Amino acid sequence: MLSPAYRMRRSGEFAAVLRWGARSRRGCLVVHARSGLTGSQPHLGLIVARSVGNSVTRHRVTRRLRAQLAARLAALPPGTGIVVRALPEAATASSAVLGADLDAALPAALGRRADRRR
RNA sequence: CGAGCCGACCGGGCGGCCGCGUCGGGACGUAUUGCGGGUCCCGCCGAGGAAAGUCCGGGCUCCACAGGGCAGGGUGGUUGCCAACAGCAACCCGGGGUGACCCGCGGGACAGUGCCACAGAAAACAGACCGCCGGCGAAGGCCGGUAAGGGUGAAACGGUGGUGUAAGGGACCACCAGCGCCGCGAGUGAUCGCGGCGGCUCGGUAAACCCCACCCGGAGCAAGGUCGAGAAGGUCGCGUCCGGUCUCCGGACGCGGCUGCGCAGGCGUUCGAGGGCUGCCCGCCCGAGCCUGCGGGUGGACCGCUGGAGCCUGCCGGUGACGGCAGGCCGAGAUGGAUGGCCGCCCCCGGCGCACCCGCGCCGGGACAGAACCCGGCUUACAGGUCGACUCGUCCG
Numbered sequence: 001m002l003s004p005a006y007r008m009r010r011s012g013e014f015a016a017v018l019r020w021g022a023r024s025r026r027g028c029l030v031v032h033a034r035s036g037l038t039g040s041q042p043h044l045g046l047i048v049a050r051s052v053g054n055s056v057t058r059h060r061v062t063r064r065l066r067a068q069l070a071a072r073l074a075a076l077p078p079g080t081g082i083v084v085r086a087l088p089e090a091a092t093a094s095s096a097v098l099g100a101d102l103d104a105a106l107p108a109a110l111g112r113r114a115d116r117r118r
Numbered sequence: 119c120g121a122g123c124c125g126a127c128c129g130g131g132c133g134g135c136c137g138c139g140u141c142g143g144g145a146c147g148u149a150u151u152g153c154g155g156g157u158c159c160c161g162c163c164g165a166g167g168a169a170a171g172u173c174c175g176g177g178c179u180c181c182a183c184a185g186g187g188c189a190g191g192g193u194g195g196u197u198g199c200c201a202a203c204a205g206c207a208a209c210c211c212g213g214g215g216u217g218a219c220c221c222g223c224g225g226g227a228c229a230g231u232g233c234c235a236c237a238g239a240a241a242a243c244a245g246a247c248c249g250c251c252g253g254c255g256a257a258g259g260c261c262g263g264u265a266a267g268g269g270u271g272a273a274a275c276g277g278u279g280g281u282g283u284a285a286g287g288g289a290c291c292a293c294c295a296g297c298g299c300c301g302c303g304a305g306u307g308a309u310c311g312c313g314g315c316g317g318c319u320c321g322g323u324a325a326a327c328c329c330c331a332c333c334c335g336g337a338g339c340a341a342g343g344u345c346g347a348g349a350a351g352g353u354c355g356c357g358u359c360c361g362g363u364c365u366c367c368g369g370a371c372g373c374g375g376c377u378g379c380g381c382a383g384g385c386g387u388u389c390g391a392g393g394g395c396u397g398c399c400c401g402c403c404c405g406a407g408c409c410u411g412c413g414g415g416u417g418g419a420c421c422g423c424u425g426g427a428g429c430c431u432g433c434c435g436g437u438g439a440c441g442g443c444a445g446g447c448c449g450a451g452a453u454g455g456a457u458g459g460c461c462g463c464c465c466c467c468g469g470c471g472c473a474c475c476c477g478c479g480c481c482g483g484g485a486c487a488g489a490a491c492c493c494g495g496c497u498u499a500c501a502g503g504u505c506g507a508c509u510c511g512u513c514c515g
């Protein structure tokens with residue numbers, strides 16, 4: 001589970017990452033990444049919209065994604081904002097599939113962030 | 119044993135590793151102290167029978183509230199239960215079932231208005247398409263009588279038999295069905311039973327308007343409140359985008375209205391500006407502030423927040439819903455939103471393979487669904503399972 005110190009809580013933070021960050025889609029996930037935020041740790045946020053399913057399904061996807069993200073915290077540079085959006089196909093994906101999609105999308109988004117900064 | 123019917127209950131279990139939230143305790147550490155916050159450790163607890171739909175009823179909060187009338191909304195057999203209800207119980211009536219039992223948006227259609235498709239001559243009270251009878255005519259036919267017969271329809275001038283008649287008709291008679299009135303009896307009552315009388319016969323629809331009886335202020339915890347900050351913000355509406363627990367609501371940006379703040383100007387204080395009675399009118403009340411123009415800027419923390427019409431057990435009253443008494447128990451409180459993630463074993467179901475059988479192995483599946491202020495109901499969804507009462511049929515004694 002994700003420690004509360006890493007959670008994104010303000011609507012403004014979400015808007016900043018979605019608007020200015022780099023985007024990368026892999027499988028059933030879209031990862032937004034933005035550098036230069038304050039703090040010594042990464043900031044993580046999840047978006048699981050109603051199109052994914054009913055409340056039980058959305059909650060299950062959220063919990064699985066949180067667990068997968070917690071296992072990958074060490075790979076994220078400090079001060080990075082990450083927002084993961086789940087697409088409707090995520091409703092039927094297992095944790096293994098979600099983890100694989102994250103492993104594919106996270107480096108892509110982070111690399112594109114580096115490109116944009118140049 | 120088979121079939122059925124009603125009610126109550128459960129709705130995966132055990133373990134390992136890694137985690138999250140509230141509360142309690144402890145350690146470290148910031149700080150002059152205190153308040154408060156941070157990190158770590160330990161302990162307790164941590165989704166549902168529907169948490170769902172948001173359809174009713176309450177508690178709670180804010181706003182409003184002299185009184186009367188109109189409009190609007192809701193309910194609808196009776197008697198009870200309940201804080202209340204559109205809920206529940208028992209009973210009544212009507213319908214279904216051999217039965218246990220089930221079903222019913224159950225006031226009024228002589229207060230009035232409207233509607234009744236298609237078919238049919240005719241659909242609600244007047245009328246005769248065929249037929250029947252009488253009269254006239256050479257005849258086609260015309261005039262009159264007639265609801266017994268035909269055909270249509272969900273429904274057609276009560277039904278059967280007789281008297282009577284030109285033919286017929288409650289025109290008359292007997293019985294039956296239905297309606298109304300009266301009396302007696304039973305019941306708190308809805309209603310039921312019995313007897314008599316009447317005219318002889320009147321359709322349905324009120325989930326059409328309507329009438330009758332009774333009840334009803336509005337918005338909702340993102341209600342509302344406290345503190346902080348500060349040149350004070352608050353609130354409402356619209357548009358675009360994003361989001362949530364998505365009929366509702368939040369966030370970002372933009373525009374506009376009202377009020378507040380700062381500045382400027384004007385009007386007014388019993389000669390009364392301006393308001394209120396959350397739909398309208400009568401009527402009544404408050405009343406010292408109000409109007410116009412210009413201007414800048416903010417959105418954090420906490421309370422509400424969970425101990426209550428609470429749950430369990432026993433006894434008593436009641437046919438029952440339920441009530442009373444005694445003892446015991448504390449069982450979630452998040453806020454980008456905790457209550458979990460991964461794995462193993464067991465249980466149930468299905469398929470395949472092996473096997474004489476007992477079984478064994480592999481694969482797949484195990485529902486509906488996630489608290490958001492709290493209760494009482496209703497409705498809807500749901501894999502599988504447990505227990506009990508009762509009914510019908512068959513067999514045995």
